[in-house]
Ligand SMILES: O=c1ccn([C@@H]2O[C@H](COP(=O)(O)OP(=O)(O)O[C@H]3O[C@H](CO)[C@@H](O)[C@H](O)[C@H]3O)[C@@H](O)[C@H]2O)c(=O)[nH]1
């Protein structure tokens with residue numbers, strides 16, 4: 552009875568996959584077959600000819616290896632676990648005091664990772680169905696490229712139209728590139744909807760053309776440098792030798808921070824950490840470290856979402872879903888991260904290399920849950936800031952979700968103040984470098 556009551560108020564429910572008994576029967580049968588084959592191999596070794604014996608033993612060795620592999624994989628197939636979230640309960644209980652969420656997007660090269668596509672990732676994050684004053688989007692640009700900065704300025708202008716459009720038409724997914732690609736045959740009997748839809752598509756395509764033009768040219772022409780922040784790019788700057796650049800593009804103040812319907816936009820911050828050839832930059836892990844430090848002085852959101860620049864969000868509710876785990880009164884403290892699976896677009900018809908990741912996403916990751924937690928995949932993961940910053944698990948820990956800061960300082964002053972946090976030597980000989988730093992490129 553007590554158990555039932557506690558699950559009825561929980562923000563999420565956990566349940567096992569259907570058909571497990573059937574699977575277990577099948578697995579038992581398979582095991583029997585495998586053992587019979589192994590038994591047969593061992594008891595019928597042909598000894599009459601050397602080459603025959605060798606072939607037989609080789610087969611036996613590969614079957615033994617396959618059996619070992621098969622037994623290991625049963626650990627992630629045995630008991631797949633699903634979760635169901637209750638967003639309405641989350642909103643009922645925490646609707647007015649939802650935590651601040653900081654989103655980190657990492658990009659590293661404007662040629663290999665075209666800024667026009669990166670901006671679709673940025674826009675899908677900005678358009679999350681979540682209170683915009685609680686959302687900060689950080690773009691880390693490891694190339695330190697003015698092309699990416701230009702693209703981000705364009706994306707912020709476009710967001711003023713895109714976000715109200717998403718809200719009005721319940722757009723999914725909220726990456727404009729994915730949306731217009733998937734809905735390319737959109738038609739509506741309502742002429743005004745059709746008109747609005749094609750106007751938005753047109754506006755998006757014009758933005759993409761402007762960005763692609765600049766990227767093809769390789770620099771931003773003087774007349775397009777409308778944002779005052781361009782002065783930070785000097786002629787002697789290269790992608791691996793430059794000062795840190797922090798630009799708060801949308802800071803919650805003034806005309807720049809509201810959309811065409813006068814609703815607030817999320818904060819948008821551009822960061823290019825300092826790079827020097829003599830210091831190792833540690834790839835994505837290095838940029839995550841700098842993002843952690845810089846964001847802690849700008850918004851300090853207790854929840855962090857990290858995405859690679861080529862991974863848009865395909866569900867505008869993802870933040871709320873993830874929060875159901877973190878904010879659950881009974882079990883929330885047991886959750887350090889919430890990982891969403893990765894899916895790829897443009898998979899070839901036969902999918903020879905299994906890019907759809909069906910076994911991983913639909914079975915293995917769920918199977919790992921029965922061992923206490925799924926695998927960390929890098930992108931599409933929500934973290935507790937405290938966990939990333941070194942707090943150890945404690946049964947009695949209660950997180951204060953209101954520790955974020957909304958800095959009232961002028962954006963330019965704040966940019967200069969936090970610049971040293973993105974320096975390439977910050978981690979050298981400091982406690983932060985020793986105890987917190989995420990120099991784990993394998994993970995990030
Ligand atoms: O110096 C670098 C190098 C890479 N990146 C970014 O890191 C992300 C991942 O790098 P990528 O080369 O695209 O790695 P993938 O193999 O595509 O990504 C997988 O492997 C990564 C490293 O383990 C994980 O972070 C990802 O989530 C996972 O999808 C991208 O957004 C890059 O822009 C940087 O920010 N700085």
Ligand SMILES: [Mn+2]
Nearest residue numbers: 859860861862
């Ligand atoms: Mn990648």
